[in-house]
Amino acid sequence: MRDNKECCPYCNADLKREPIPKESQKVYGSAHFIRKIGINSIEGDRIIKWKCPDCNKEWDRD
Template structure:
């Protein structure tokens, strides 16, 4: 079981996604996916914010 759960800083929803099949985990370096939505900037060519799929609020990427 993975105890490294992540939560939305606004509504508190768990952002841990479904388990990644064990044979594929080495590709991701993780045991579970993420429910966070990446907000991408074409100008900066990177993810600049995250969005909660439940409440829709955004926060800066750290």
């Protein structure tokens, strides 16, 4: 079963990309690049939603 952090919950598109080079993984906090788009909150200066680049649907971060 796929984790929703790596797949779109609507169209099930694989959002996981190529591996991040080992020397840069600590900076990115992940082992792979991810295609999902973060939607920012200006008031809170944080990502509040994700958006799928394939179907353009959004879902809550939490």
